[in-house]
Amino acid sequence: MLSAWAPGYTGRMSSRRLLAPLLPLILVVAAGCPKDPKDSGDAECVLLENENNYAWTGGLVIPEYITAEKVDIKIDFSALTDDMLCHDMDPVADVDNIGLTRFPHMDEAEVSSGLTNNSLLQSDTNGYVSCEPGDATSCMLSQFNFGGTAYNTVDVYEEAGGTFLIVVANGFDPGQGALFLAFLKPTPGSDVVEANLTPTCDVVDYDVDLTAMTHLSLPAAPGCIDWSGLTIAGNGEPVVPGKLDEILIGHYTQTPDELDDQFTDIELLASEFYTLELTGGTDADLTGAASADGTAFGGFTTDGTWLLGLRCTSCTNPAPIFMTVVDPT
Incomplete structure (x- = not known):
């Protein structure tokens, strides 16, 4: 039997982010959206593209x-x-x-x-x-x-x-x-x-740009999104689809430019914040998203700023893989 430090041991080295302390309630996506709306009769999923993604540089110090x-x-x-x-x-x-x-x-x-x-x-x-x-x-x-x-x-x-x-x-x-x-x-x-160990605010050092991407147009009512075409993360690295395990949705009174400088507080600043756990696949219905107290996501309003993100909760890096500004239609 291989011991903890034995050569060849490939123990679990998943690491984790926190944009805030643990969220006490997350709803699980039981099933994805239909891939062929013509066959199902359901609404077509809105595609997330690389051009919709934010950009960031920096990292962990x-x-x-x-x-x-x-x-x-x-x-x-x-x-x-x-x-x-x-x-x-x-x-x-x-x-x-x-x-x-x-x-x-x-x-x-x-x-x-x-x-x-x-x-x-x-x-x-x-x-x-x-x-x-x-x-x-x-x-x-x-x-x-x-x-x-x-x-x-x-x-x-x-x-x-x-x-x-x-x-x-x-x-x-x-x-x-x-x-x-x-x-x-x-x-x-x-x-x-x-x-x-002493606290330092320099461990996470990011320069974030939420203003340069092409905004994502989504219906005001919660619907289906599809990220199968997303290949590049916000830092320019390749996206590994299997690592995307949570959707986040936030509403803010601040502008995207103002949020750039406060990005590590992206959950704390939100006037509304919803999450949706992913269990595989490359699409999801946002009707399953909920806040920490169980309130269901009711849709996008035209006031303030709405952000939609995809992240890896088993990664130490707290930066979402994908983040975009939503323009409700």
């Missing part, structure tokens, strides 16, 4: 903590009162899990780039261990385990082991619910035995 190697390091997150989007968090109430992933053949810059572009592969990592701190605000390296099975993480925590990524998370799925990211750097000659 992950802080590094240098420590001694092959010693029982203490990872202290008691000072984390802001998450990586500078939103308030409680290091006791909000933190459920501390994940530690090792990338044996990648440096920190390569890992950061892979997280930014959602391009990391399972083969890039050969280990994932975690610690559930409960009401504590720290974990010792010796507390990390592999799916509940004890593992001597200290022995492999060395400079030659590669790059080590810490994910402070809300929730228990590996890498998901990321509140904060940090690199641990075991360094020969260092006598530092604690990594005291």
Whole structure:
């Protein structure tokens, strides 16, 4: 049996975004829209095209903590009162899990780039261990385990082991619910035995443009959208359709230009916000979207700004894959 850090182990290295804390209620799409409206008699899906997509540059700037190697390091997150989007968090109430992933053949810059572009592969990592701190605000390296099975993480925590990524998370799925990211750097000659994580608003660094795309014309009433022709993400990287697992719809009093500078608060600024979980396929009916309190999406109004997005909730990068301004018709 392969252990947590054994060569060839391809443990789950999905990572997660949060544009806000977890949404308590998401409705599941049970079925897509008909592909051939002529056969079904139903309304035709509106196609999402690359020209409708916003643009962004930048990415994740992950802080590094240098420590001694092959010693029982203490990872202290008691000072984390802001998450990586500078939103308030409680290091006791909000933190459920501390994940530690090792990338044996990648440096920190390569890992950061892979997280930014959602391009990391399972083969890039050969280990994932975690610690559930409960009401504590720290974990010792010796507390990390592999799916509940004890593992001597200290022995492999060395400079030659590669790059080590810490994910402070809300929730228990590996890498998901990321509140904060940090690199641990075991360094020969260092006598530092604690990594005291401190909040920084520089982890997520984006330059967003919501003004240059071709707006998406949609009927005011909720209908069907189809993203099968979408091939380029907002940062210019290829779209992997299987990673798109949630639709978001937001209404704002701000203009698109004003939202550019406040993009990391895109959920908090919304006067109305709806989500729809996707379970496969490349189309969905927006009538299934709902707010966190269960209110159904009633359609697009002509006042303010409406945004429609597609995102990957299992990706650390919080930027949606697709985002457009909706012009109701």
